[in-house]
Amino acid sequence: MKISHNWLQDYFDKELPSPEKLAELLNAHVFEVEGLDKVHEDTILDVKVLPDRAHYALSHFGIAYEVSAITGIPLKKERDLTVTLGKQTAPKVTVEDEKVCRRYMARVVEGIGKAETPKIIKERLAAIGQRSINPIVDLANYTMFDVGQPLHAFDADKVKGGITVRKAKAGEKITTLDNKDVALSADILVIADDVGPLAIAGIKGGKRAEVDSNTKRIILESATFDPVLIRKTATALNIKTDASKRFENNMPPAGAFLGILHFSKRLEDIFGDSISFSPFTDIYPVHTEDRTIEIDLDFIHAKLGAKVSEKEVIEILGRLYLKAENKKGRLVVTVPAWRQDVVIPEDAVEEVGRLYGYEKIKPIVPPKVKGDLPLNKNFYYANKIKLILANHGFSEIYTSTFDKVGEREVLYPVASDKNFLRTELTKSMAKALEFNLRNTDLLNLNQIKLFEIGKIFKDGKEINSLVVGITNTKSIKTKVNDLIRDAREMLIKELGADVQTVCTIDDSGGLLLLGGQQIGTINAIDGVMEVNLDLFIASLPDPKGSTLQTVRLSLSSLVYRPFSKYPFIVRDVAIFVPESTKVVEVLAVIKKETSTLLVNDYLFDEFKKGDKISYAFRLVFQSFEKTLTDDEVNRIMKKVAAAVTAMGWQVR
Numbered sequence: 001m002k003i004s005h006n007w008l009q010d011y012f013d014k015e016l017p018s019p020e021k022l023a024e025l026l027n028a029h030v031f032e033v034e035g036l037d038k039v040h041e042d043t044i045l046d047v048k049v050l051p052d053r054a055h056y057a058l059s060h061f062g063i064a065y066e067v068s069a070i071t072g073i074p075l076k077k078e079r080d081l082t083v084t085l086g087k088q089t090a091p092k093v094t095v096e097d098e099k100v101c102r103r104y105m106a107r108v109v110e111g112i113g114k115a116e117t118p119k120i121i122k123e124r125l126a127a128i129g130q131r132s133i134n135p136i137v138d139l140a141n142y143t144m145f146d147v148g149q150p151l152h153a154f155d156a157d158k159v160k161g162g163i164t165v166r167k168a169k170a171g172e173k174i175t176t177l178d179n180k181d182v183a184l185s186a187d188i189l190v191i192a193d194d195v196g197p198l199a200i201a202g203i204k205g206g207k208r209a210e211v212d213s214n215t216k217r218i219i220l221e222s223a224t225f226d227p228v229l230i231r232k233t234a235t236a237l238n239i240k241t242d243a244s245k246r247f248e249n250n251m252p253p254a255g256a257f258l259g260i261l262h263f264s265k266r267l268e269d270i271f272g273d274s275i276s277f278s279p280f281t282d283i284y285p286v287h288t289e290d291r292t293i294e295i296d297l298d299f300i301h302a303k304l305g306a307k308v309s310e311k312e313v314i315e316i317l318g319r320l321y322l323k324a325e326n327k328k329g330r331l332v333v334t335v336p337a338w339r340q341d342v343v344i345p346e347d348a349v350e351e352v353g354r355l356y357g358y359e360k361i362k363p364i365v366p367p368k369v370k371g372d373l374p375l376n377k378n379f380y381y382a383n384k385i386k387l388i389l390a391n392h393g394f395s396e397i398y399t400s401t402f403d404k405v406g407e408r409e410v411l412y413p414v415a416s417d418k419n420f421l422r423t424e425l426t427k428s429m430a431k432a433l434e435f436n437l438r439n440t441d442l443l444n445l446n447q448i449k450l451f452e453i454g455k456i457f458k459d460g461k462e463i464n465s466l467v468v469g470i471t472n473t474k475s476i477k478t479k480v481n482d483l484i485r486d487a488r489e490m491l492i493k494e495l496g497a498d499v500q501t502v503c504t505i506d507d508s509g510g511l512l513l514l515g516g517q518q519i520g521t522i523n524a525i526d527g528v529m530e531v532n533l534d535l536f537i538a539s540l541p542d543p544k545g546s547t548l549q550t551v552r553l554s555l556s557s558l559v560y561r562p563f564s565k566y567p568f569i570v571r572d573v574a575i576f577v578p579e580s581t582k583v584v585e586v587l588a589v590i591k592k593e594t595s596t597l598l599v600n601d602y603l604f605d606e607f608k609k610g611d612k613i614s615y616a617f618r619l620v621f622q623s624f625e626k627t628l629t630d631d632e633v634n635r636i637m638k639k640v641a642a643a644v645t646a647m648g649w650q651v652r
Helices: 005-009 019-029 060-071 119-127 135-147 227-237 242-247 254-274 297-304 310-319 345-356 377-391 426-437 480-495 533-538 583-597 630-646
Strands: 002-004 032-039 042-048 093-095 101-110 151-155 163-167 173-175 181-183 189-192 197-200 217-225 281-283 291-295 323-327 330-335 447-458 461-472 500-503 509-514 517-523 528-532 569-578 598-609 612-621
Touching: 002 005, 002 060, 002 119, 005 019, 005 042, 005 060, 019 032, 019 042, 019 060, 042 119, 060 135, 093 101, 093 281, 101 163, 101 254, 119 135, 135 151, 135 242, 135 254, 151 197, 151 254, 163 217, 173 197, 189 227, 217 227, 217 254, 227 242, 291 345, 297 310, 297 345, 310 323, 310 330, 310 345, 377 447, 377 461, 377 480, 377 533, 426 447, 426 461, 426 517, 426 528, 461 480, 461 533, 480 528, 517 533, 528 533, 569 583, 569 598, 569 630, 583 598, 583 612, 583 630
Parallel strands: 093 163
Antiparallel strands: 002 042, 032 042, 101 217, 101 281, 151 217, 163 189, 173 181, 189 197, 291 330, 323 330, 447 461, 461 528, 500 509, 509 517, 517 528, 569 612, 598 612
16 A cells, blocks of 8 residues: 555644654554655655455555554544535435445535646645546545545436446446456446446446546445455456455445545535535445453453553553443453454454554563373374374375365355365265376386375264275285275274274175264275264373374485476386396396386286296386377387397397
8 A cells, every 4th residue: 555644644733753764663563664665745655554454544544543543643633524415316226235235325416517636636646656537536536545435436417317236137248447348247246227337346437427528417436345245256357456455355334434525525625616415325224333342451461471551551442442441340442343353352452462562572481381291182193093004104195175065065165166065085085096096107006095184074063084095006916895994903903992893795885883873984995984083082092191103214314306297108018038137137228228218117027938037017208398209108119129139038
């Protein structure tokens, strides 16, 4: 947010500290100032306003409010903002969905004539990077950067019928003020008249009711829109504006009233008695009210690590317009509705702490704890299970918490196939086994062993779940159901759990029971077992001062080998050689012809025939620079065959 030091001074009778000192104070107490720029006789502060305070601080008034609280310099008394009302009636407005349009204010202004934007407004807008367009648009922009409320003005003579705030209809389009044609979907909120959309609500005005040099009457809009809807629409349309930035940060409804008052008064300053105003139309169905927070001094002292007197606390909060009173030994803090970030006692403590001064709070070393700390049972056993499985060759995986189907739908899904919270880990484990099985040649593995500990959301509960999965390549003859049984029995034995297994006749599936209650399922066909970890751990004895045994590895023994992002190609070759020839001798001949493209090789079969022996090798080729083609690998294999023949050996 660009803040003009001269503009800021308008809010105070007493002279403000220098821009450099002001930047120092803001940095210490509330906002990071990222830079200072000299513009003519002014200095512009580049203030980084974070989202938690953006609803009140993305304006000169918001920064002035903070400066006043930090320095103790009182804000100047607000001037009278009343204007002369004419005989015209308030505009007719309909809001179809009050959840996405929380407040909508409008008024008609008549008597707009030829005029110039005041020099000071032009200069201040230019200093913060805004160009002058015409008095109406300039005043709307000036008001937004002054008090934070976005406004929009429609040429009243171009509006057909009343104003309706509604969702767009199928097939509707709008040409925006910057002459871009935008197709509107049914989830986009628009401001419309009887003909069609006039503006994309909270984001961009339309060309059809644009204010120009011939405008005589305007309909002035000041509203509050749903922040989530505005953000989604701005992102979907790729239209980011100063208005959308403010609305998506949850502008308070009180800002709509403040904005329309300031705009109207400044308009009267420019046009004088030649203009007149209608009363307001104000659709405000659910009023936001001031709220109270109860807090005591001991809580403040414990959270801050500093003893601040009650008098200081009340005085600090008062500078922020947070009225605090002692009632029956507790402080009751009244928070104005527009401070939407102060909701819980900890928020009030933060306000005290930052104005008191974090530099005044001395660091306190936590006291040493005598004896063994009690172990968290769930944490202890979850980590013990991980160690047990890792020691038996299992690798831990993490899969997405979201799924295409489920019981709990996500309000704003990250993708179309991830709009529910998952109800099981089994499905994602089966996919992980299938995916990793494709890479066994590259990794020189004949078995994939995986596990995951994660949350599932089932029967209205959030459950910690464990899933274990095993699968083989064709070279392993052991059945998957035998492997999953062995893994199950190993885990139960090492943990000392009293779990019973009920399997189908063919051992292809089953249940895990604990005291007659089902705590898990077995899908031996896919090689997957899933267990309700909460119930499983609850049945285990409490850990008594024990610690997990870990293995310390010497860093010097660890070697990192990068992997390629390109796919690999597999070729098998069988070679007849004299019986006395060793495997390493044959591999040496092969490797000499394959250079660095051979990333893995292993012997997968051998048999004798007479005085000769056949070695069958699997060769895995992969490049770190590109995707290999079959032709490239075939040329390498021809060179291998030629080298083998030159040795007097025979390729089968």
